[in-house]
Amino acid sequence: MRTFLQLRDLIATQHNIRRLFALQAVVALSIAAPIALAGNRIIVDDLGFKIEVKDNVRRVVSLVPTNSEMVCLLDCKRLKGGTRYDQFPVEVKKRVQAKQIEIIGGGFDANLEKIVQLRPDLILTNGPTQQRFAVPLKNMGYSVVSLWPRDMDGLKRDFLLLGELLGQEKKAQSVIDDMQRRFSLIEAKVKNKPRKQVYLQMWTDPLITVGKSSFPDWLVAAAGGINVFGDLPFDSGQVGLESIIQRNPEVLIFLAAQEPFVKTLTKRPGWSSIRGVRESHVCFIDEPDIRRSIEFLDGLAKIQDCLFRDKRVNQLTPTETK
C-alpha cells in the first residue's frame, strides 16, 4: 500500500511538472527572441507552410544539392552554405573550393551550429526528411523554406518563387521559358509514338524501383514511357523478380553504378524471360540524370534516347558484354 501512496504522490507532483514546462517555455522564448526576423513577405512552401521571409535576402544556406543549384543559377554570391554533395553548376564547386561557400554537412547530417553560424536570411530544405533540422531552426526564428518539387510544374513554381525571394524574377522567368521551350521539343518527339513499358532499377540487392509520384516516375512518363511499377504507392520500394517478369517491361534502365549486376544479367535465372532483356533493350543512366533538378532536361533527353533507341549512347546490352 505504501508503494501506491508514493505513486499517488508522484502523480500529484504533475502540476509541478506543468509549472516546469511553463518556466522552460519562457526561458526558451527569451533566448530565441533576439533573432526573430522582421520578415515582410509571406510565402507558402512545398509542404504547405506559411513562411515569413525577409524582403532583401542576402545570405542563403541550402541543405540539398538541387536547391544549391537553383540559388546558384540565380545569384551564386548569395549562397553562403551548401552540402558536401553540391556539384552543379560548376560555379558552386569553384566557390566551395575558394571557401566562399561553407559546407554545412550533408542532407542527412546537416550541422545546425554551422548553419546558424552563417547567419542565413533564408534556409532551403527538401521534404519530410529534413524537417528534423527545419523544425529547430524555425523555432529559433529562421526562415526555413521547403522546396520539394514532384514534377516540372513543381520545379517551375519553386524556381520562380526563389527568383522572387532573391529579387531575380526576370532571370528566373527566362530560365523557365528556355526550359519550357526545350521541354516542348522533347515532348513533341514522342507525341504520336506508343508508350514504352519501362522498369527503372535503383538498387540491386534487394531489387528497388521507383513508384508513383517519384520524380523518376514523372521523368519516364515525360520521356514517353510508362513506369511498370507506377502503381507502387511509395516513392521507391522493394519488388520481387517475379513481379518484374510478370509486368514484362520493354525497356530496362539501370543506374551506371549497377554495371557489374547488368553484365551478368542474362546468367541470372529468370531475367532472360523479360522482353527488354531478350531484345537487349537495356540502358544505363547516371544518378544526376534523375535528380529533381532544374537542369533535368539532359537526363530526360537521355531517357528518351534510351526508350526509342534514337542513339546508342549509354546502352550496354548484356549480349555484347558476354
Added chain:
Amino acid sequence: MNRQRWSCLLIAFTLFISFFLALSIGPVRISLFDMSATDKVILFNLRLPRILSAFFVGGGLALAGAIFQGLFRNPIADSYLLGVSSGASLGAAAAIVFRLASPLANFAAVSCFAFIGSLVALALVFYFGHHDGGFSIFRLLLSGLGVGLFLSSLVAIFMLMAGEELKALIFFFLGGFSSSSWDTTWVSLACIPLAVVAACYFAPELNVLLLGEETAESSGIRTGRIQLLYAILAALLTSISVSVAGLIGFIGLIVPHMIRLVFGADHRTLFPLTFFCGGIFLILCDTAARTVIAPAELPVGVVTSLLGVPIFLYLIRKESGDYNW
C-alpha cells in the same frame, strides 16, 4: 567510505568539466568570454539543450539498465529489456505513417507519440505478465520479450508503408542528438529527475529483495509492489530517453557494470552513481560525435561503444569489485 566520498567529489568535478568542455567545443569555435549574437544562439539554443538532453538520456538509460539488471538478477539485462523501445519505435512509426504527428510539423510531436507507444507496450507487458493477482518477475520478462518482438514486426510493416518518410523514421531509430532543441529537451528535463529520485528512495528495499523474496517478505517488504514499481520506473526512464533521442545502445548495459565493478552492488550508491556517470559518459560521447569529423557527425551509438568498451574491459581485468547481485 572514504573512497566513496572521494569518488563523489571526483564525479561532481568530472560532471562540471565535461559540461564545460561540451559547451565550449564544437564544429563552430566559440570563445565563452567574447560572444557575438550568433555565438549566443549556437550556445544557448543548440549546445545547451543538446548537452542537457545527453546528460539526462545517458543517465536515464544507464539507471534503467541498472534497475533491470538488479530486478531480474541478470547481468545482460539492459534498458531495452521490456520491449519498451519497440513500443516507442512503433509509436513514432505510427505517428509518421498515419500522419498523426507529421515530422513535417513538429518533431517533438513524434517524440510524444513515441512516448505513448512505449506506455502502450508497457501496459501490454504488464497485462500479460500479470498472473493470479500478482506479478512474477520472470513472467514479466518473458511477456516483455514477446511483446517487444511482436511490436518490432509491426514497426517493420510500417516502415514498408512509410515511403519518403521512411528516411525520417530511420533517423529516429538511429538515435542521437543532432537535431536536439529545447522542444525535445524539456521532456527529459522534467520527467527523468523524478524517476531518479524515486529509484534511489526505494533502493534499500531493493537491496533486501535481492537477498531472496522470502527473506524480504519476512522483513515486511511487499516484494511484488517493489518489483512492479521498479519495472515501471525503469520502463518510464527508457521510454522518455527513447522518445527524446531514439535508440542509443550500450549505455544501459555497460555503465551499471562499470559502477558495480568499482563501487560494489549496493543499490543505494549504485543508482545515483550510475545515473551521474551515465550522463557524463553520454555528454562526452556526444561531444566526440559532433566534433571528431565535423561538420559531419558520427552516430553517437558508435562512439559509446568505441569509447566505453575498452574502459569496461580494462575494469573487468583490473578491478576485484564485489560482483554480487
